[in-house]
Amino acid sequence: xxxxxxxxxxxxxxxxxxxxxxxxxxxxxxxxxxxxxxxxxxxxxxxxxxxxxxxxxxxxxxxxxxxxxxxxxxxxxxxxxxxxxxxxxxxxxxxxxxxx
Amino acid sequence: xxxxxxxxxxxxxxxxxxxxxxxxxxxxxxxxxxxxxxxxxxxxxxxxxxxxxxxxxxxxxxxxxxxxxxxxxxxxxxxxxxxxxxxxxxxxxxxxxxxxxxxxxxxxxxxxxxxxxxxxxxxxxxxxxxxxxxxxxxxxxxxxxxxxxxxxxxxxxxxxxxxxxxxxxxxxxxxxxxxxxxxxxxxxxxxxxxxxxxxxxxxxxxxxxxxxxxxxxxxxxxxxxxxxxxxxxxxxxxxxxxxxxxxxxxxxxxxxxxxxxxxxxxxxxxxxxxxxxxxxxxxxxxxxxxxxxxxxxxxxxxxxxxxxxxxxxxxxxxxxxxxxxxxxxxxxxxxxxxxxxxxxxxxxxxxxxxxxxxxxxxxxxxxxxxxxxxxxxxx
Ligand code: SF4
Ligand code: SF4
Numbered sequence: 001x002x003x004x005x006x007x008x009x010x011x012x013x014x015x016x017x018x019x020x021x022x023x024x025x026x027x028x029x030x031x032x033x034x035x036x037x038x039x040x041x042x043x044x045x046x047x048x049x050x051x052x053x054x055x056x057x058x059x060x061x062x063x064x065x066x067x068x069x070x071x072x073x074x075x076x077x078x079x080x081x082x083x084x085x086x087x088x089x090x091x092x093x094x095x096x097x098x099x100x
Numbered sequence: 101x102x103x104x105x106x107x108x109x110x111x112x113x114x115x116x117x118x119x120x121x122x123x124x125x126x127x128x129x130x131x132x133x134x135x136x137x138x139x140x141x142x143x144x145x146x147x148x149x150x151x152x153x154x155x156x157x158x159x160x161x162x163x164x165x166x167x168x169x170x171x172x173x174x175x176x177x178x179x180x181x182x183x184x185x186x187x188x189x190x191x192x193x194x195x196x197x198x199x200x201x202x203x204x205x206x207x208x209x210x211x212x213x214x215x216x217x218x219x220x221x222x223x224x225x226x227x228x229x230x231x232x233x234x235x236x237x238x239x240x241x242x243x244x245x246x247x248x249x250x251x252x253x254x255x256x257x258x259x260x261x262x263x264x265x266x267x268x269x270x271x272x273x274x275x276x277x278x279x280x281x282x283x284x285x286x287x288x289x290x291x292x293x294x295x296x297x298x299x300x301x302x303x304x305x306x307x308x309x310x311x312x313x314x315x316x317x318x319x320x321x322x323x324x325x326x327x328x329x330x331x332x333x334x335x336x337x338x339x340x341x342x343x344x345x346x347x348x349x350x351x352x353x354x355x356x357x358x359x360x361x362x363x364x365x366x367x368x369x370x371x372x373x374x375x376x377x378x379x380x381x382x383x384x385x386x387x388x389x390x391x392x393x394x395x396x397x398x399x400x401x402x403x404x405x406x407x408x409x410x411x412x413x414x415x416x417x418x419x420x421x422x423x424x425x426x427x428x429x430x431x432x433x434x435x436x437x438x439x440x441x442x443x444x445x446x447x448x449x450x451x452x453x454x455x456x457x458x459x460x461x462x463x464x465x466x467x468x469x470x471x472x473x474x475x476x477x478x479x
Contacts, residue, residue: 020314
């Protein structure tokens with residue numbers, strides 16, 4: 001049982017605390033939702049007008065900006081929901097089938 | 101200090117003496133007097149607590165979850181449909197291991213609408229990881245409210261506790277109660293100091309998702325804590341008895357004339373008072389009758405019940421709730437654990453405030469004396 005528990009804890013990446021309290025702030029960063037993707041949104045900066053709609057709606061905060069202000073997609077966390085594609089008014093985002 | 105008080109007020113006194121810090125409330129009959137009295141304590145400054153006037157019972161228990169997660173001792177009360185509306189939050193409170201204490205003024209569930217007493221509200225929720233204690237008198241309601249915090253907050257337990265008292269037939273009954281001194285309650289029940297709580301300076305995540313690879317482990321932790329709490333409930337009962345001079349059996353069950361009993365009734369709540377009188381009458385006639393009062397329905401005190409029923413010939417089980425389509429839940433539980441040589445019959449009684457009279461209980465005793473006793477509805 002103890003061994004099994006250790007194995008589970010290792011797999012879950014953290015200790016199984018009482019009531020599932022997570023003691024480490026920001027631990028969601030260790031959870032790479034990018035692995036879920038079926039469709040990959042691709043952002044074309046030559047079309048983008050920097051309205052930031054996609055940045056606002058992305059449920060995983062996967063739309064980021066370079067220091068120069070260019071929008072880009074962080075594929076470690078982008079789960080491929082395509083909300084950004086739907087919300088982009090100038091069609092600067094297109095979808096591709098994810099190939100792994 | 102001795103005084104005559106309504107049992108609802110006794111519960112409020114218990115909560116005040118426990119120095120409850122947060123009290124989310126949404127009054128519903130017959131739990132209303134509990135809430136009114138605590139609100140009065142907060143209003144008069146007798147109790148330094150945050151009263152949260154919420155918009156539903158679902159919100160009341162949700163607020164309690166937040167308050168305990170933030171590290172406050174928290175109490176609330178409800179009944180019947182209000183309890184049903186809280187249902188979604190019940191397993192959240194227990195799964196997050198939050199030691200909330202809630203008084204349930206037990207009342208029937210609709211439909212038909214009925215404001216009177218039975219146990220269908222709380223007993224329906226017996227699988228949701230709350231410790232469920234059932235009390236019989238105003239004094240026991242007061243004392244158990246204090247005990248409940250000590251049980252809930254024990255490091256080996258960390259589970260929410262329901263203190264169940266019969267609506268109207270207990271909540272609205274006046275009795276003499278002995279109000280403990282604040283000093284003594286403080287010594288018995290120290291301030292709540294959780295290891296983990298919501299704190300902006302030291303952020304932690306409460307209530308996250310658990311995937312199939314860990315959900316079962318968390319449930320197993322809860323089950324282990326529930327089983328361990330059997331010992332804690334007993335320990336708290338005997339510590340309380342030592343300090344305040346009032347034992348309630350061993351905390352899990354209480355027995356009356358069981359030492360040499362051959363025929364007994366087992367029940368929860370106020371019916372036990374009536375049953376004692378019936379036992380006395382039967383004893384006068386030379387019959388070896390007895391009573392087991394079940395104080396704790398969850399966790400289920402299997403070992404204590406096995407010991408209490410040793411030497412018994414037959415047991416009549418009173419359920420004030422029915423698992424529709426099957427039978428009384430207490431009857432089903434007992435059949436699962438008690439000696440198969442023990443004759444048993446289940447009786448559905450007192451639904452929707454129907455009196456459970458001495459005549460009913462005499463009927464139960466004469467039935468279980470038969471060679472093949474049969475359970476029935478005590479209409
Ligand atoms: S596809 Fe969804 S997750 Fe990925 S960047 Fe767009 S909005 Fe965010
Ligand atoms: S919504 Fe489209 S135009 Fe606006 S910032 Fe995103 S990609 Fe650029």
